Each structure stands twice: as structure tokens, then as C-alpha cells.
Amino acid sequence: MNIRLYERLEAYYDEMVSIRRYLHQHPELSFQEYQTAKYIADYYKALHVPVQEQVGGNGVVAKIHGGKPGKTVALRADFDALPIQDEKDVPYKSTVPGVMHACGHDGHTASLLVLGKVLHEIREEIAGTIVLIHQHAEEYAPGGAISMIEAGCLEGVDAIFGTHLWATEPTGKIQYRTGPIMAAADRFEITIKGMGGHGAEPHRTKDAIVVASQLVLALQQIVSRRVNPLQPAVVSVGSFIADNAFNIIADTAKLIGTVRTFDEAVRDEIEKEIERITKGVCLAADCLYEYTYTKGYPPVVNHEEETKLIVDIAKQVSEVTMIEEVEPRMGGEDFAYYLQKVRGTFFFTGAKAEEVSSPFPHHHPRFDFDERAMLIAAKMLGTAALSYLTK
Numbered sequence: 001m002n003i004r005l006y007e008r009l010e011a012y013y014d015e016m017v018s019i020r021r022y023l024h025q026h027p028e029l030s031f032q033e034y035q036t037a038k039y040i041a042d043y044y045k046a047l048h049v050p051v052q053e054q055v056g057g058n059g060v061v062a063k064i065h066g067g068k069p070g071k072t073v074a075l076r077a078d079f080d081a082l083p084i085q086d087e088k089d090v091p092y093k094s095t096v097p098g099v100m101h102a103c104g105h106d107g108h109t110a111s112l113l114v115l116g117k118v119l120h121e122i123r124e125e126i127a128g129t130i131v132l133i134h135q136h137a138e139e140y141a142p143g144g145a146i147s148m149i150e151a152g153c154l155e156g157v158d159a160i161f162g163t164h165l166w167a168t169e170p171t172g173k174i175q176y177r178t179g180p181i182m183a184a185a186d187r188f189e190i191t192i193k194g195m196g197g198h199g200a201e202p203h204r205t206k207d208a209i210v211v212a213s214q215l216v217l218a219l220q221q222i223v224s225r226r227v228n229p230l231q232p233a234v235v236s237v238g239s240f241i242a243d244n245a246f247n248i249i250a251d252t253a254k255l256i257g258t259v260r261t262f263d264e265a266v267r268d269e270i271e272k273e274i275e276r277i278t279k280g281v282c283l284a285a286d287c288l289y290e291y292t293y294t295k296g297y298p299p300v301v302n303h304e305e306e307t308k309l310i311v312d313i314a315k316q317v318s319e320v321t322m323i324e325e326v327e328p329r330m331g332g333e334d335f336a337y338y339l340q341k342v343r344g345t346f347f348f349t350g351a352k353a354e355e356v357s358s359p360f361p362h363h364h365p366r367f368d369f370d371e372r373a374m375l376i377a378a379k380m381l382g383t384a385a386l387s388y389l390t391k
Contacts, residue, residue: 020110021092027081030140056147058136070128077108078138087365104165128389141296143334160344167369172321173350182300185332193288196251212253234260
């Protein structure tokens with residue numbers, strides 16, 4: 001059956017590319033993916049595949065019912081874009097100002113749609129049910145996975161598989177890991193409240209910019225001096241807001257950042273340390289502060305048996321030239337929620353073209369990927385589903 005699967009996916013490769021490029025030209029932000037969700041649902045409706053819309057928000061779920069009884073396996077792809085201006089000079093450049101697919105979600109969607117089409121064509125040979133989960137809002141917590149799960153997308157599902165096109169790794173490489181593979185991703189916000197004034201009279205003020213600058217430096221000591229060096233952790237301030245005229249000393253400054261961890265105790269400790277340090281810095285400067293810490297996605301923790309299955313499958317796909325077990329990545333993914341509910345695994349599919357020496361990273365204005373990787377992703381996910389159902 002795998003040979004038939006591969007042959008049909010190859011025959012529809014041009015359609016896969018066409019879908020991806022259409023989605024790339026028409027991106028939508030997290031929780032605003034109304035037209036994208038409609039596009040996905042309409043695609044399945046045209047094939048007469050049972051489809052459910054507005055699952056936990058803008059989520060779409062399609063089901064391929066095999067001709068024989070068996071287990072149920074789910075495959076997932078996300079479809080939201082990012083608030084980034086597309087700077088690529090390509091025919092399929094985003095047509096939406098300030099919004100683009102800069103993480104490969106358009107490719108994930110195109111791969112799963114065409115895979116769904118092929119699985120529907122060979123459904124009579126399938127023993128069991130394959131659930132195709134098209135998830136909205138992966139990029140922005142609380143994410144779409146948790147609401148789709150609450151809406152029942154995993155009901156009856158025995159296992160789930162997902163992949164991420166990875167544009168900084170060569171096309172043909174599959175990266176996997178048993179256990180934790182991606183980190184918990186949290187967000188914090190700190191507002192420093194000082195007392196503004198004239199830039200020529202700093203002694204009459206409580207300079208929020210100076211205090212916030214000291215705090216940025218002080219926060220760097222959390223990982224280096226408070227966290228066990230054997231435990232991975234990241235504390236990064238990504239936004240520093242204090243907008244004033246050149247001759248005004250700021251009365252407020254706002255810091256926004258992220259924390260990445262794998263261990264729950266370390267996660268809790270960092271949350272407390274951020275406030276302890278903030279309180280101390282503000283006390284020394286006679287300033288007030290507001291602090292909020294929002295726990296985002298938990299770590300992505302792969303299950304052993306399903307991860308081993310992916311490794312075995314990678315050896316069967318001719319386009320896969322490298323199989324690599326990787327160290328955990330500090331990026332976050334709400335695929336974690338699915339793995340808390342059912343068994344499964346999440347892996348990376350290399351998507352850097354051979355002729356590209358220095359690819360732009362994910363979330364970059366000129367991000368792009370080798371579209372041939374979509375075919376590999378579809379073959380990997382399709383084989384995973386069929387193998388799991390027949391084992």
C-alpha cells in the first residue's frame with residue numbers, strides 16, 4: 001500500500017505546490033484564519049470527505065474512514081501566519097501587508113490536504129480511521145490545540161503524529177527524539193513605574209528607562225546563577241517599550257520576554273526569580289512595578305514506541321537521506337497538548353535546498369523553504385498512519 005501512497009502523492013506534487021503558494025499569498029494571523037479555514041474545509045467537501053468546521057475556533061477536522069475496522073490515528077498540521085512583512089522577491093509573495101507565512105505552516109497544510117486526498121482515494125484498503133487535524137493559532141498562546149482538544153478532536157484517537165518543516169536543515173533529513181524535543185514556552189511582562197520629567201533635570205525624576213535597563217541585565221543572572229547548569233533554560237527580553245520625546249525622561253517602561261524550560265520545577269523557580277529580582281531593582285530605585293507571568297505551551301514530550309516507528313518509516317522513504325536524533329530545541333509547540341492526551345511523536349523534516357548555503361531562519365522576513373520537503377513530509381505522515389493502523 002505504501003508504494004501506491006507514494007506514487008499518488010508524487011502525481012499530485014504540483015497540486016501540493018499550488019496549494020502552498022496560494023496559502024502563502026493569502027496568510028492570516030492566529031485566531032483570524034477565517035478564509036484559510038474555509039479553503040481547507042471546501043477542499044475536503046469537494047472530495048466528499050466528512051469534515052467538521054469551527055472546531056475549537058477556526059479548527060477543521062476531516063476523517064478518512066477505512067474500508068476495514070481498526071484503530072484510529074490522527075495527523076496534524078497548523079495553518080496560521082505571523083505579523084511579519086514578506087520581503088522575498090518571489091511570484092508567490094504575500095499579498096497581505098505585514099502578514100506572512102514565515103514558519104512553514106502553509107507547507108504543513110498543503111502536505112496534509114494532498115495526503116488526505118490520496119488517503120481518501122485508497123480508503124477501502126485502510127483498516128481503521130485517519131483523523132486529519134488542521135489546527136489554527138499555533139503561533140500565539142493559548143494556541144489552537146487546547147481548544148480543539150476540548151472540542152473533541154481527539155475523541156477515539158489512539159495515536160497522533162505531526163511534523164515541522166525545518167528550513168535550516170537539508171531536504172532529505174529527518175530529525176527525531178524520544179522524550180522532550182521542544183521546550184515549555186512562557187511569556188512575562190514587567191511595567192516599571194517611575195516618575196518622569198525634563199531631560200535636563202534627571203535629579204527630579206525616577207528614570208524608568210534606567211531602571212528597566214538595569215533589570216534587563218539583572219535577569220540574565222537567573223540562568224547563569226540560579227538554575228542548575230544541567231537543566232536547560234532560557235530567559236530572553238524581546239521587547240523594551242518606553243516611547244518619549246528626546247528631552248523627556250520616561251515615567252514608565254515595559255519589558256516583554258519569554259522563558260523556555262523543560263523541567264516544571266525550574267519553570268516555577270524562574271517565575272519567582274523574575275519577580276524577586278524586579279522587586280529588588282525597583283526597591284533600590286524607589287519605583288513601583290507590575291508583573292505578569294503567563295504559562296504557555298508545555299514541553300513537547302515524544303513517546304518511545306511511536307518515535308521508533310518514525311525512525312523505521314524514515315528508512316523506507318527513498319527521499320530521506322539522513323536520519324538524526326537531535327538534542328532538545330528551545331522552541332515551543334502546542335503539539336505538546338496532543339501528546340499529553342494520547343501517544344504519539346513530533347519530528348522535523350528538513351527543508352533547506354541544496355543550492356542554498358545560508359537559509360533565512362524561521363520567523364524571518366525572507367523565510368522560505370524547499371517545496372520538495374512537503375512531499376517527504378506527506379510520505380512520512382501517510383506511512384506513519386498506515387503503519388500504525390496495520391501493526
